Amino acid sequence: MSGTSTVLKLNNSVEMPALGLGVYQSPPEETAAAVETALRDGYRLIDTAAAYRNEEQVGEGLKRSGVDRDEVFVTTKLWLSDYGYDSALRAFDASLDRLGLEYLDLYLLHQPVPLEPEPWVAAYKAAEKLLADGRVRAIGVSNHTPGLLRTLMDRTDVVPAVNQVELHPYFIQRELRELHDRLGIVTQSWSPIGGITQYWPHAPNGGRSVLQEPAVTELAAKYGKTAAQVVLRWHLQHGLCAIPKSVKAHRIAENFAVFDFALTPEEVAAVDALDTGLRSGPDPETIRLDSFGRR
Numbered sequence: 001m002s003g004t005s006t007v008l009k010l011n012n013s014v015e016m017p018a019l020g021l022g023v024y025q026s027p028p029e030e031t032a033a034a035v036e037t038a039l040r041d042g043y044r045l046i047d048t049a050a051a052y053r054n055e056e057q058v059g060e061g062l063k064r065s066g067v068d069r070d071e072v073f074v075t076t077k078l079w080l081s082d083y084g085y086d087s088a089l090r091a092f093d094a095s096l097d098r099l100g101l102e103y104l105d106l107y108l109l110h111q112p113v114p115l116e117p118e119p120w121v122a123a124y125k126a127a128e129k130l131l132a133d134g135r136v137r138a139i140g141v142s143n144h145t146p147g148l149l150r151t152l153m154d155r156t157d158v159v160p161a162v163n164q165v166e167l168h169p170y171f172i173q174r175e176l177r178e179l180h181d182r183l184g185i186v187t188q189s190w191s192p193i194g195g196i197t198q199y200w201p202h203a204p205n206g207g208r209s210v211l212q213e214p215a216v217t218e219l220a221a222k223y224g225k226t227a228a229q230v231v232l233r234w235h236l237q238h239g240l241c242a243i244p245k246s247v248k249a250h251r252i253a254e255n256f257a258v259f260d261f262a263l264t265p266e267e268v269a270a271v272d273a274l275d276t277g278l279r280s281g282p283d284p285e286t287i288r289l290d291s292f293g294r295r
């Protein structure tokens with residue numbers, strides 16, 4: 001074990017670790033072991049989603065780890081096919097069942113649906129009800145742009161605690177982060193080490209890797225760290241929550257060994273300078289309920 005994650009305070013005073021394990025594309029047969037390994041290494045945040053189809057294995061990994069339930073921060077997400085008020089409440093129960101948990105730490109709307117706003121808003125209202133009933137400790141959203149956050153917030157009551165968005169050195173989301181700071185929303189970085197630019201090679205920035213950028217590898221050499229550790233450290237120093245995915249035990253450990261060094265402000269700025277302003281994931285403004293087919 002290489003340290004203890006720092007924690008971020010959410011807008012309702014709940015504390016969330018600043019570093020966690022993501023499990024998007026973790027094959028179900030490898031997910032329980034990955035979660036167990038991460039928890040044994042000191043991770044205390046696991047990020048899954050109904051759409052990842054591995055909630056059951058996440059629950060299995062939690063059990064196998066022997067770590068107390070109340071020491072772990074578990075996030076899952078509501079998929080588009082379950083948007084709407086009653087369907088969202090049913091989907092939450094189904095997720096909790098698969099995870100084998102009594103409550104959730106964070107429930108996120110996986111995507112905005114600006115072209116079909118009624119089910120999107122109703123789904124968030126269902127999340128507000130789950131929060132009021134004490135079934136989830138915090139609620140939030142994912143993939144919301146500044147404009148979409150405002151649209152949702154104009155029609156709902158609870159300010160999202162978290163907005164989980166694509167964020168890595170090629171897409172640093174400066175404007176969104178500034179808005180989050182003003183509204184008291186924690187920014188959570190998905191694809192924190194740039195995974196999407198690898199597995200979606202035809203997207204903007206596709207085929208390039210932040211882990212091979214000289215601005216990153218030079219810092220890695222300076223500190224005796226890996227490129228992934230430098231990039232994760234960069235997230236932490238920006239006050240972000242990062243959720244790198246790996247199913248490999250040595251990388252799970254590597255990605256958590258980032259609490260024993262610090263970048264200078266100039267070095268953080270040098271990594272910021274890799275920003276292209278281009279997202280590699282789907283454009284949130286154009287998402288419809290059926291945009292991704294059934295999951």
Ligand SMILES: NC(=O)c1ccc[n+]([C@@H]2O[C@H](COP(=O)([O-])OP(=O)(O)OC[C@H]3O[C@@H](n4cnc5c(N)ncnc54)[C@H](OP(=O)(O)O)[C@@H]3O)[C@@H](O)[C@H]2O)c1
Pocket residue numbers: 021022023024025047048110142143164165189190191192193194195196211226228229243244245246247248251252254255
């Ligand atoms: N809300 C959303 O719409 C959304 C979208 C995408 C992702 N996410 C969340 O964010 C998490 C992370 O994002 P991501 O999976 O897209 O990308 P990522 O964490 O940036 O990158 C993951 C990729 O990098 C590899 N990797 C992991 N550690 C490494 C290391 N130390 N050195 C080199 N390669 C390494 C992994 O392979 P191995 O497994 O083989 O190690 C995997 O291919 C997801 O798992 C999910 O929880 C959310």
